[in-house]
Amino acid sequence: MTLVAILSGAGISTDSGIPDYRGPSGVWREDPEAEKLVTYDFYMADPEIRRRSWLLRRTMAARNPEPNAAHRAVAELERSGTPVRVLTQNIDGLHQAAGLPARKVLELHGTAREVTCTRCHARSSMDEALERVEAGEADPACTLCGGILKAATVMFGEPLDPQVLADAMAIAKGCEVFVAVGSTLQVQPAASLAGIAAEHGARLIVVNAEPTPYDALADEVVREPIGTALPKLLAGLAAS
Incomplete structure (x- = not known):
């Protein structure tokens, strides 16, 4: 799958x-x-x-704070049987709170x-x-x-955990679809994961209100509000 x-x-x-x-x-x-x-x-x-x-x-x-529709949509995609891995720049734990198994979430920061x-x-x-x-x-x-x-x-001035970063890079290289959502894709090295995925043949989808440095590499760029755009997008991936 x-x-x-x-x-x-x-x-x-x-x-x-x-x-x-x-x-x-x-x-x-x-x-x-x-x-x-x-x-x-x-x-x-x-x-x-x-x-x-x-x-x-x-x-x-x-x-x-409680998980919102976008977090719940990610958890729902996983429950549909689609293999999902979340690489999050967030520190809030809301993906797990929405029901996504902790082992499928890499907390980059x-x-x-x-x-x-x-x-x-x-x-x-x-x-x-x-x-x-x-x-x-x-x-x-x-x-x-x-x-x-x-x-x-991970504060500014601190390095990312090297094992977490290595695991994230392996996922970016091995996935078929890479969705970057709600990220400016400006903070490295996390942002580079989008480019790595595209270079290894993944379909890159960027969902963000503002332009990002990786839009030109993307197969699809979505500017609609995340709370409605992501559930619709992920429902389509689950059905495909």
Whole structure:
């Protein structure tokens, strides 16, 4: 059967109330200083940056985002029997929350559902860390070694997990259809997966509101809203 690889970016989660970063009203355009909150060097060097970052995490968690129609459509494609692999730039866990098995999701930029110690690398739940913030710890430290805690995400200035990237490249090379959805395809090396798929003969479909650097390589470019366009597109793939 046709292997469908789906590269999902921030745009797939905006209908769930999670703002994107580089869109017309994206986080970075509205507040360029916000990028420091997810830049490793700034985060490690400045306790005030860490305090603001924890407050932002607390705010995001309080919104309790739920999967939207696009996430559910991906899970439905998998349930139809079509082989699906999701390569996501997102850290929100909404693909899994929609019912897609975790083993079929590669989180290229890590997960915001866990935290990790930058010294001893112990991992624990984000909920636990946010409970400490709620209790008054502005910059909670690792309970094991006292090191600086951060979300288990790949910040700017940090490399991607080499095994996750290698697995993603193998999927891009081996798939028959590659759908890039809600991604500006500007952040490397994740964006290069679209080009790798096209070079290895996959049918490349780009679903995004704004133009991307890979549109010229695409067999199909869809500019319609993701919440309606993706379910229609994936239903067509399931039927084919």
